[in-house]
Amino acid sequence: MLSAGVPCFVRTLAPGLVLGVALAAAGCNPAEDWGCLAGDDGQCMPRSPCAGLQFTCAQSELGIRRVAGAEDRPNGVKADAAAGDIVLENAVLTAVLGGIETPRTLAPSGGGVVDLVPRVPDALDELNHAFQAVGILPDDAARYTRVDWVDQRPEFVAAVFRGHLDLRPEVEIVTRYELRACESGLRVRSEIYQGSRDPLTMFPADALFWGDRSLTPFVPIVGGGYAHPELDLETIGDAFRDSAFVAADAHDEQGAAYAIVACDSRTQAGFHSETLSAVGAERTLVMPGDSVAFERFIAVAPGPGQQRATDLAFEVRAQLFGEQTTAVTGQTLRGEGAARGERRLSLLFSELLGDASGPAETRVPWAEAIPDEDGSFALSLPRNKHFSLQPFAFGRELGRAMVFDTDRDAIELPVLDLAEPATLTVNVARTDQTPLVAELVLVPRAPTTADEVRGSQFGVFAEERCAPYLGPPHAGSPACNRVLVGKSGSARFDVPPGNYFVYASHGPFWSLARAAVSLDAGEKTELSFELSPLSLLPDGVLSADFHVHGGASYDSSLPDRDRALSFVAMGVDVIAATDHDVVSDYARALGELGLQREVRVMPGVETTGQILFLRPPGSDVPRVIGHFNFWPLRHNPALPRNGAPDDERQEPGALFDRVERLYDGRGVAQLNHPFLPSDLGRDTGYLAAIEYDPRRAVPSGPDGTHEGELSRRPANGHRNLDFDAQEVMNGTSVEQMLRYRVGWFSFLNQGILRAGTANSDSHTLATDVLGYPRNLVFGGHTLANFERERFNQSVRHGELVGTNGPVLDLCFMDANQACARPSLSALAPGANARFHVALRAAPYVPIDELRFVVNGSVRKTIALPPTSGRDPFGTSDLTRFEGDIALSELASAGTDCWIVIEAGLRLPLVGDLEDDDGLPDTTDNNGDGRVDAADVAGDFREPGRVTENDPRFHLETLAPGAWSSAFGNPFLIDWSGDGWVAPGLP
């Protein structure tokens, strides 16, 4: 490729050689055009972006101001405007730019777009964060150090951020955000001066952090739309695509939609995934002393759907590049001539490059429209193209596509008369007929198959369990195949025609109800269920989930109201609200629902480092520390992240020091999913990040080993090891449970005593279900007289049982018959010391065995009778085992030990074949009773969906993937009473 630039040197030839420097300096580049391309002298000003644009309207409102407090925060759970941020506002939109001192997500400073929301009633901000970068390394993100305001009302207002690349101070960047009256978007121009010594490849771009389950990017390219090439940081070059614009829309009806359009080029480069998009100028090799710039218009429009945002993108391109569009209007009817606006009905408009039946590779999706309440729709499409209109409902194509040409200024399409759905009304009540907040789960039954009713969002977010697909799996109810029943005890929703089981549940400690229905198109059916509490939990026990996400997390779209409703529907008593990097309390949602008394929410956070910095021994790439939960924290919406700490570039110990000051009372720090693999290069579990080997001892101080990382005091305060609890169960993955269990046992063997917890890590209503698993917290706690400090003390002391169904009621009984619960306190056994074990469960929860683990090895197993014959929907026959086990059966007198009691289905046979890291990674895949090379190292097969005859069917329907399991925290047996001595690693 031949680069531009030749004309400049030509002028230097004539006048001379050496002195040509000065002449060229004066003659080649008129200074007034340079803005900050020659670097930032503190005075330079990038020129006004998108100069060809002009929007007119009657309203002249325009302003720029600092955010004063929480009252300036736009609507929407993703809104994060906080004191110090900057608001640009006109009659059409509110934009919040991050204050310099406030880094967010992957950006090392403020200066990104924090909130962008249309100024229409009920519109919700959906933007996690948009910021500038020139590459994928932390070095390449813009670190702004100063912001200047330009107030030239009534013409425009602008904020100009000045700074440099984070770890390349010699590369300067200046970004101008400009807002004009009437305009539905921000004009943005970034200028970058390359002052480093070597040529540098730059991809000047806006990084748009979607976070997996929030906004979904839509790219109008061949085979594109919502489908994107797989994003792998090691081969990211393969994922680059040029496009006319990028749009994004939310899962919620009120959620805003966005579009980004380059102003200085007909195409923009970028890569896209559900996690992240980067949109900007083409990749460029920039020589030292040279510079690059890029301009774009970031548009925002009300939802639902993205057609209003794509309309803006077409308008911008029409003005800047003269591209023509066609105004397309139409009407949808859903059976019997009824107009019906619904989020589940959407219309995908694709340019046909071949015939109408061709594959995705012969189509360019240009827009998706969602009909209004009256069934009408209107949008713009590129002119002179051959289009198909494909209706979708319940995540599937609905009827045949309509084909048309955009050969005129305006087209009115024929009426789309589409098949009508069935409608189901479900009532759930207690046995006394009072309404009950509950969850409904639908599963197809013969002759309807899952394949016939499974759906997805145009191929994105395709979940096996979303059959029938009632709504986007990451949005509010109905989501996937689930519906929440509110305080009224009744829910009405549309269902694709078919045959289903409808389950009603209030969590694993209540009875389960089910009905079979056959639904025809247009048919309206009503069902009623009664549920009753089961006598499973001992007195003084509360169930708690210490790892829960909602829409405030960057990777969730679940509205607060539905998240709060799910707490009650799943029968969880105490919640630690642990959104990623933001403190939530759900107080408003619970208040609106009138459910404040049904659940206690402790505001907390899941710290989620994004900026790679950690260099554990032997690591050839930088890492992050994974995720930690902290609760209770003070919830302050006037602060960035509602008061959550800045957690970037902090080792765990330093983070513990920092959070210590933010606790509301005495807090709990929890190590989350310790060995979970990294996601897009970001480590999610600390023990995996440092490559902790559970077979090796943690030294007393850092010694250059992986294990030594745990003993470091990075800020001379806490050690990296000084968390209070660690997850032993997280969600329903059996593989991860077994790995975390190994890590926990390793710590217990070394006398590193941390409470073992079991949490759902739920981000949605559907795919990771709240309360599966959960903790049973002992200690005489009640919801009515909830004492948070005392409750958290029980958590720190490990007075816990973790479970996704079985209830372990465990007592260590010594000579005086006092009952000691599992905890991290040592117990001195007297004569005839024994364990009293009561194991109870709802009838539909399968349990095979009771296990006694001593110092990490299963010392005793009690097989339990099979559950067949038990009525899964009954309320009796709850006790599976009750009896005493003498301590002498488990442990040798005189030698201190720890004992963990477990129950559930038999654990799968596993081995560590793949990488010899001490963690299970392979199952007995050929069923020969041993795990060996024939099983293919690294192939861990999670137990999948089972048929209705399998005892696991009902539990697995409620909590996909669940493998019935429960574990108690340890009993520490101190024989001599002179202090418990850890057994050490085997």
Next chain:
Amino acid sequence: MGRAGTTVMRALPALATLALLSSTLSSPALARPCQSALPEAGASARLGFAPAGFGSVPEACPVTDSSLQGTASALLAFDDFYGLLEAGVAPRFRRRLFDSDWVSLWLPSLEYRFSANATIEAHTLGLGDAAVGYHHALAVNQRLVLTPYLRVLYPFDTGYRNATRYGFEHGLSASLLLSPRIELVGGLAFPAFFTHNGGRVLAVFVPSFETEAVLSPTAWLGIVLGAGVRVRSGKQPGFESFDPRAALRLYPVSGLRIELAAAAPLWGGDRTDLLLGLNLGWLFLDSR
């Protein structure tokens, strides 16, 4: 300017004075080193430390020749997830004007660059810079010739979008004949670059000193071994590198030169791992 660069700069007038004094002592005729039996006298290894051969001491002896100069370099900084590959080929000419004077011309090279910033990659193919130079050989005695020179860079490099890079270099080439088959070559080079971008100039000055031994056991073979030292002032000053280098010259037929050269910068701010040079030239022997 860094301390090392400052020292070299201060030494420059003294060296120039020495050169002038030497010239007064020299015979009017061309010094013997340039007329020796060596297949090609006074030539350092031809490498591309900087555009258009800047940063490498040019030949010390007058001759008319034309050649194609290929250059390549590789920088692989794994810790920084950075890589840079550059390769170019340029026509070079030298034209003897008088007994001791000649001009040199380095035409714009065809230049390929590839840079990886982690896995974000880009490459360019375009023109590189050009240069013209004037060289004057001063015979100090029967064994030593000193050649002050001046070269000016023409900013042809199309790799720049908004900026333009200018430059000049002056210096002193030297050749000391140790025996009929062995000479020491080298000298001082003072390249300076000025990248102009909208009123802002990024100035870089990279003085270098190099010395090489050239062994010519036969009329068709030359072996070059030596080293150079560079310092940098201006932007990011400091010790630039110690550059061990080697070259192999073949003269398969009279007048035809094939040279393969390599250098490996060590220890300094220049992170380049390897430089390669390939020169295919024709010496107009009657011009010697």
